[in-house]
Amino acid sequence: MLDDGLDRLLRLAEAQQAAEDRKVAEVAALIGDNGGPPLDDPFGIGAPWLQYADEADLARLAKLHPRIMRRQKILSDTIAERTKIMKRCIRRMRRARGQN
Structure with a gap:
C-alpha cells in the first residue's frame, strides 16, 4: 500500500517534469538562433x-x-496601457455625471 502512494507520487513528478520539458522546448523553438523570430523578409524591409x-x-x-x-x-x-487607463477614467467620469 505504501508503494502505491510512492509510485503515484513518482508518476506525478515525472508527468510534471515532462510538461515542463515540453514547455521549454516550445519556448526554445520560438526563440530561434539569434533570440528573435525567423525573418522571412530580410529585416521586414522590401526596399530596393x-x-x-x-x-x-x-x-x-x-x-x-x-x-x-x-x-x-x-x-x-x-500606448495600450494608457488607452485602458483613459477608458477606465472616462467610465468613472460618466458615472459621476450620471450619464452611465
Whole structure:
C-alpha cells in the first residue's frame, strides 16, 4: 500500500517534469538562433536599396532590426496601457455625471 502512494507520487513528478520539458522546448523553438523570430523578409524591409547593402551594412541591420522591433512593441504596449487607463477614467467620469 505504501508503494502505491510512492509510485503515484513518482508518476506525478515525472508527468510534471515532462510538461515542463515540453514547455521549454516550445519556448526554445520560438526563440530561434539569434533570440528573435525567423525573418522571412530580410529585416521586414522590401526596399530596393537593400540589394545594394554590403556585408557590414547587413550585419549592422541584423543588430538594429530586433532592437527596433522590441522598442516598437514596448511603445505599443505602453500606448495600450494608457488607452485602458483613459477608458477606465472616462467610465468613472460618466458615472459621476450620471450619464452611465
